Amino acid sequence: MNDALIEEVAGAYRPERVSGDRTLPAWHDLDPDGRQKAFELALGLRTLEAALDPEGLSTTARAVLARIGA
Numbered sequence: 001m002n003d004a005l006i007e008e009v010a011g012a013y014r015p016e017r018v019s020g021d022r023t024l025p026a027w028h029d030l031d032p033d034g035r036q037k038a039f040e041l042a043l044g045l046r047t048l049e050a051a052l053d054p055e056g057l058s059t060t061a062r063a064v065l066a067r068i069g070a
Helices: 002-010 025-029 032-052 059-067
Strands: none
Touching: 002 025, 002 032, 032 059
């Protein structure tokens, strides 16, 4: 069960919400050790995404740039 939560939290997808809160419910279901594992996995995933991207950008970087209109 924890592995599925960690995978969900580490992924780049964040649903849009009217309230502006973009945290996933799974984040709150993880204990501190699970959150640390999700963070470490996310770092690795973003590094891979950037390596595969022609401009060297991760999905997180692209989302930030899109949000600020760059």
